[in-house]
Amino acid sequence: GDSVTQMEGPVTLSEEAFLTINCTYTATGYPSLFWYVQYPGEGLQLLLKATKADDKGSNKGFEATYRKETTSFHLEKGSVQVSDSAVYFCALRGAAGNKLTFGGGTRVLVKP
Amino acid sequence: KAGVTQTPRYLIKTRGQQVTLSCSPISGHRSVSWYQQTPGQGLQFLFEYFSETQRNKGNFPGRFSGRQFSNSRSEMNVSTLELGDSALYLCASSPRQESINTEAFFGQGTRLTVV
Secondary structure, three states: OOEEEEOOOOEEEEOOOOEEEOEEEEOOOOOEEEEEEEOOOOOEEEEEEEOOOOOEEEEOOEEEEOEOOOOEOOEEEOOOOHHHOEEEEEEEEOOOOOOEEEOOOEEEEEEO | OOOOEEEOOEEEEOOOOOEEEEEEOOOOOOEEEEEEEEOOOEEEEEEEEEOOEEEEEOOOOOOEEEEEOOOOOEEEEEOOOOHHHOEEEEEEEEOOOOOOOOOOEEOOOEEEEEO
16 A cells, blocks of 8 residues: 655754655555644644655745655755744645545754 | 634543544535544545535544534544543645645644543
8 A cells, every 4th residue: 555654853954954855655556745833732734745756845944855766755855944943744645536545744843 | 814723722621532623624625534633653544525425434433423414514523531641633634535635734733632
């Protein structure tokens, strides 16, 4: 079945540092890929998405590129802020389209 | 436009009881999905409703059920609660029946604690 693996956290960074969160997936066919963010005490917010190979999703300074050859969708941000402290989830929606499959989440802590 | 609204936000129940959680989707959205989030299992799909019909179901026991009303609002019910049902239950809405490109918009969740 479909699965998503993302790096375990926590990831601790200083403000203005570069952030990378690795995400790889296993799925049949060509899934759509998503990054969601969860702030403390909140639900999930869609951060960005990509629906086909080589697509780049971007939002709020975050970027991720759909790499079919490496089955990856790594999240990057060039200069993080304290407000980026949250848990980030990589997810896919497979060919059946009927559910999101999530990775385990990566907690990011940005210190001033 | 109002987002997805889940009520209540917090709930404490005793083992063996049952509980009903409510979800109001974004106006105009017709599909509602439910997910369970726990520290041990992460985020797991429960079920999806579209046009008052359950379209898909995850791998959960029959104690977990749901329904959708004609106004697209949805409820999920858990009967005979167990300690392991303690979790954050998240509802997500989508404009139409979920397909491969569908974006899902999540509510803030209902935090259920079973004691």
